[in-house]
Amino acid sequence: MARRWTNNLTLADATSEAAFWNRRRIMAGVAGTGLAAALGGQARAEGERTEELLEPNTWEEVTSYCNFYEFGTGKGDPSKYADRMTIEPWSVTIDGLVEKPGEYSFDQILGEMTLEERIYRFRCVEAWSMVVPWQGFELADLLNLAEVQDGAKYVAFETLYRPAEMPGTVYKVLDWPYREGLRLDEAMHPLTIMATGIFGKPLPNQNGAPLRLVVPWKYGFKSIKSVVRITLTDAEPPTSWNMANPREYGFYSNVNPDVSHPRWSQATERRIGGGLFARRRPTLMFNGYEDEVAALYEDMDLSEYF
Ligand SMILES: Nc1nc2c(c(=O)[nH]1)N[C@H]1C(S)=C(S)[C@@H](COP(=O)(O)O)O[C@H]1N2
Numbered sequence: 001m002a003r004r005w006t007n008n009l010t011l012a013d014a015t016s017e018a019a020f021w022n023r024r025r026i027m028a029g030v031a032g033t034g035l036a037a038a039l040g041g042q043a044r045a046e047g048e049r050t051e052e053l054l055e056p057n058t059w060e061e062v063t064s065y066c067n068f069y070e071f072g073t074g075k076g077d078p079s080k081y082a083d084r085m086t087i088e089p090w091s092v093t094i095d096g097l098v099e100k101p102g103e104y105s106f107d108q109i110l111g112e113m114t115l116e117e118r119i120y121r122f123r124c125v126e127a128w129s130m131v132v133p134w135q136g137f138e139l140a141d142l143l144n145l146a147e148v149q150d151g152a153k154y155v156a157f158e159t160l161y162r163p164a165e166m167p168g169t170v171y172k173v174l175d176w177p178y179r180e181g182l183r184l185d186e187a188m189h190p191l192t193i194m195a196t197g198i199f200g201k202p203l204p205n206q207n208g209a210p211l212r213l214v215v216p217w218k219y220g221f222k223s224i225k226s227v228v229r230i231t232l233t234d235a236e237p238p239t240s241w242n243m244a245n246p247r248e249y250g251f252y253s254n255v256n257p258d259v260s261h262p263r264w265s266q267a268t269e270r271r272i273g274g275g276l277f278a279r280r281r282p283t284l285m286f287n288g289y290e291d292e293v294a295a296l297y298e299d300m301d302l303s304e305y306f
């Protein structure tokens, strides 16, 4: 897909409190046309609602309320224990159906990629959501660097598995290493990024340092952290959550208010952080990115392929 991310909105459109965020330049902005459409095609006119939906969470919220089961299953565990993870040196093995397989060092990757800043909504399957200002690059650029072969249809990802530095891995809640997967067209979509930072700073370990996937129209668990391997395959790859509980977690895991998790409704969500945002709000189809991604699933029954 040759299409790159474009949008006309800036952070200033998303929040009147942009000042705290001290940016020299906002290269990319809010969730663009998808969210605009979700708001009735008048996001600019309905600035207040845009502001509400894309008001970034605080650094404190984003870095202390985390999911990273390798460090424990509590939301506060990653911020307590993830500093035990050594992130230097770091490399990502890219293999499978690519012309240029190999071990790519993190520095080498950064040298080749165009870093951008983007604000994406993030929605968890447990029905909480956040808005995070990410830095990163399009996953498509990294895959193009490795030159994907014609036969590739899926992309598999793996997190670092280093038990000595990851106290949560003594519990077999998931089959380690943590694994995720995307269909190739999802992986190549311009909304799909590999994040290397938040709030203009390098990613804290608890958020998936030094690089993690962000797929804003899917439930949070698809956004795999601390990635060490990316494998191009011709068959749908196994994923940790699907292996753990296939009834509750499908391969696609698109945010969808119409398809409930077997144990709870997905129709509403609670914004992390207090005050104005504490009330539950309706969940948006594809997390508000419907205009951008609905075409990927045109011929699919999303209650079957959940
Ligand atoms: N390796 C790994 N990646 C992971 C997880 C995990 O437990 N291990 N949790 C996922 C889940 S369920 C969510 S909601 C997001 C949370 O990202 P955040 O802590 O940066 O908000 O990370 C995802 N990526």
Ligand SMILES: [Mo]
Residues within 6 Å of the ligand: 067, 124, 125, 126, 219, 220, 221
């Ligand atoms: Mo999650």
